[in-house]
Amino acid sequence: MLYGTFVLMTGLLVSVFGVFWLHTFLWWRKDFWEKRELRARGIFFPQHVRPDEAGHIYRRFSLFDIVIHFTMMVTFIGLVLTGLPLKFSHAPWAIGLMHFLGGARMAGLIHRICAGITFAYFGTTMAYIAYFLFFKKIRGNPGFFQRLFGPDSLSPRWKDIQDIIGMIRWFLNKGPKPRFDRWTYWEKFDFLAVFWGMFAIGFSGLMLWFPGFFTLFLPGWILNIATIVHSDEALLASGFIFTVHFFNTHFRPSKFPIDTVIFTGRFPKYELVEERQEHYRRLLAENRLETYRDKYPSVGTDLFSTIVGFAMVAIGLLCVFLIAWEFLV
Amino acid sequence: MKPKFAKTGLFFLILSFSLFLTLGMSWAATSGPEKEGGKLPVVTKPSGPAEKVEKFVVRGREYGYESIDNSECLGCHKKINQRKFAQSVHGANSCNSCHYDITDINVHAEARKARIHAGPVTCHRCHKKEAEEHYASAHFLNDIQCKDCHQDIHEMTPWKGDKVRVIKTCTTCHSYDGYSESVHGKAVLEGNPDSATCSDCHGLHKIPLLKGDEPKTVEFRKEFHTEVCQKCHADKEMMERNKVFLIATQTYYESYHGKVEHLGYPKLVAGCTDCHGFHNILPPDNPKSLISEGRLVETCGKCHRHANANFVQ
Numbered sequence: 001m002l003y004g005t006f007v008l009m010t011g012l013l014v015s016v017f018g019v020f021w022l023h024t025f026l027w028w029r030k031d032f033w034e035k036r037e038l039r040a041r042g043i044f045f046p047q048h049v050r051p052d053e054a055g056h057i058y059r060r061f062s063l064f065d066i067v068i069h070f071t072m073m074v075t076f077i078g079l080v081l082t083g084l085p086l087k088f089s090h091a092p093w094a095i096g097l098m099h100f101l102g103g104a105r106m107a108g109l110i111h112r113i114c115a116g117i118t119f120a121y122f123g124t125t126m127a128y129i130a131y132f133l134f135f136k137k138i139r140g141n142p143g144f145f146q147r148l149f150g151p152d153s154l155s156p157r158w159k160d161i162q163d164i165i166g167m168i169r170w171f172l173n174k175g176p177k178p179r180f181d182r183w184t185y186w187e188k189f190d191f192l193a194v195f196w197g198m199f200a201i202g203f204s205g206l207m208l209w210f211p212g213f214f215t216l217f218l219p220g221w222i223l224n225i226a227t228i229v230h231s232d233e234a235l236l237a238s239g240f241i242f243t244v245h246f247f248n249t250h251f252r253p254s255k256f257p258i259d260t261v262i263f264t265g266r267f268p269k270y271e272l273v274e275e276r277q278e279h280y281r282r283l284l285a286e287n288r289l290e291t292y293r294d295k296y297p298s299v300g301t302d303l304f305s306t307i308v309g310f311a312m313v314a315i316g317l318l319c320v321f322l323i324a325w326e327f328l329v
Numbered sequence: 330m331k332p333k334f335a336k337t338g339l340f341f342l343i344l345s346f347s348l349f350l351t352l353g354m355s356w357a358a359t360s361g362p363e364k365e366g367g368k369l370p371v372v373t374k375p376s377g378p379a380e381k382v383e384k385f386v387v388r389g390r391e392y393g394y395e396s397i398d399n400s401e402c403l404g405c406h407k408k409i410n411q412r413k414f415a416q417s418v419h420g421a422n423s424c425n426s427c428h429y430d431i432t433d434i435n436v437h438a439e440a441r442k443a444r445i446h447a448g449p450v451t452c453h454r455c456h457k458k459e460a461e462e463h464y465a466s467a468h469f470l471n472d473i474q475c476k477d478c479h480q481d482i483h484e485m486t487p488w489k490g491d492k493v494r495v496i497k498t499c500t501t502c503h504s505y506d507g508y509s510e511s512v513h514g515k516a517v518l519e520g521n522p523d524s525a526t527c528s529d530c531h532g533l534h535k536i537p538l539l540k541g542d543e544p545k546t547v548e549f550r551k552e553f554h555t556e557v558c559q560k561c562h563a564d565k566e567m568m569e570r571n572k573v574f575l576i577a578t579q580t581y582y583e584s585y586h587g588k589v590e591h592l593g594y595p596k597l598v599a600g601c602t603d604c605h606g607f608h609n610i611l612p613p614d615n616p617k618s619l620i621s622e623g624r625l626v627e628t629c630g631k632c633h634r635h636a637n638a639n640f641v642q
Contacts, residue, residue: 086589089582089592090582098594104592218639
């Protein structure tokens with residue numbers, strides 16, 4: 001049973017990373033090539049916006065989105081840093097890192113505090129989803145299914161499948177880049193992976209945190225399974241975020257070195273037009289584009305976004321390095 | 330590039346290159362011969378009055394001492410059996426190689442209350458390693474000297490690693506504490522040289538303090554609750570020979586307990602002995618064992634207060 005769990009989890013990790021790292025590589029190649037071609041032709045400025053409209057800024061994320069993402073980011077890093085030395089306890093850096101965190105007891109405490117906060121924002125997100133699906137005032141008052149599968153939803157839909165196929169074609173120089181609406185399929189996957197991760201990691205984590213309670217009605221060997229599930233899922237989540245998510249959002253040649261939109265909440269018009277064309281057209285058609293118009297981010301926001309953003313990315317890369325060391329050395 | 334600029338640049342390039350080259354070569358030349366020179370000074374034996382007196386060698390050291398023939402001592406000290414002494418491990422020594430303060434037998438015979446240095450003051454002259462180990466041990470700190478364990482000092486034969494003798498020696502003072510029924514104890518008493526006797530865990534002379542006065546350091550707990558077991562239980566060949574669960578240490582270190590212990594926090598988690606016991610280690614099918622089904626809840630409950638029957642499954 002225990003071995004079976006191990007096999008299953010390893011299989012899951014291998015398949016997810018296999019698929020997404022391939023996707024990442026193909027995307028990188030295409031992006032690199034396209035950027036090269038444009039620059040070789042002397043094109044440095046975005047093409048799809050008039051020069052006098054270049055400075056127009058539009059809001060993408062609300063304050064709520066920003067706060068939740070920041071909280072999630074910090075607690076995620078906290079969880080990963082405190083969990084890594086335990087999972088890879090025989091690695092040469094494990095003792096040092098554990099010592100840096102203040103010892104096993106302190107690391108455990110930090111881990112549980114971050115976990116608690118994670119449950120909190122998970123609950124908040126669930127509440128928001130309920131609000132979005134049932135209560136939010138949206139123009140035209142769409143029904144439940146229209147909301148769930150509409151363009152503003154994070155739920156996968158038919159268009160995402162079409163986009164994936166379109167992207168693969170574009171990677172292989174066989175078609176144009178697809179036109180995306182508000183949420184791209186990779187952003188949806190990032191969201192849903194964490195969503196699913198919450199159940200696996202969160203639930204197994206709770207079992208390990210309160211073994212006495214859970215063994216009141218569950219057999220003890222479930223704790224061994226919980227250990228495997230918890231640590232392998234966490235490896236999957238952290239490995240995915242620090243490689244695939246970082247690439248998709250920050251390291252692609254067109255975005256490098258960092259995309260601060262998640263902290264500023266705003267992006268310039270050319271990005272809206274070039275990268276979210278469906279969304280742009282929909283807003284124009286509904287005459288709602290200018291309601292999203294916003295000011296250029298303040299100095300404080302700018303500094304915070306770049307510095308904190310970079311710090312998080314750096315820590316994430318450090319974690320990848322530590323994990324990679326474990327598997328390669 | 331302007332011609333003048335290029336010429337000056339080239340000139341400086343050649344100059345600096347040749348400068349570095351000569352510097353480097355001279356540095357290399359000077360550091361070479363050092364490695365071959367410098368011989369160690371030869372140790373010479375001090376010359377002295379030794380030529381006139383009978384010399385004998387004890388453990389590679391020359392003693393230019395006037396030794397007293399053993400039969401002279403044993404003429405009075407009848408309790409010591411001369412044959413057994415001759416067959417003992419010290420048989421080649423004279424009496425006053427240990428009892429070195431007896432230099433003249435007549436003086437000794439006439440003096441009342443002749444003092445004899447028989448304790449560690451004498452043993453360490455030859456047994457330096459053991460003396461070093463003993464000096465910091467729990468025994469020494471409790472004023473237990475060489476003769477207290479080595480009571481048969483005049484008849485001691487080489488132990489040749491006989492583990493049963495070790496048990497006999499230790500239990501002259503210490504209780505068995507369940508050892509004789511334990512897996513280790515039974516095996517040693519049956520003659521298995523692989524099994525653990527007192528000295529395998531506690532050491533022979535370097536016996537550290539444990540209960541009560543135990544230095545409350547992390548390393549100590551780590552050592553005595555877990556590390557000391559690894560000497561044998563991590564040796565796969567030995568375990569296979571004796572049909573012991575092969576991957577015990579491996580699975581321990583893969584578990585949460587093992588990981589935290591390895592990271593250096595043994596006080597927080599269970600080591601080997603916390604579950605399996607110290608001296609009374611028994612197989613799980615023995616109901617007295619700490620890891621038998623009936624006692625698991627109690628054993629795990631030592632730390633996990635809420636442990637119930639499900640927990641230990």
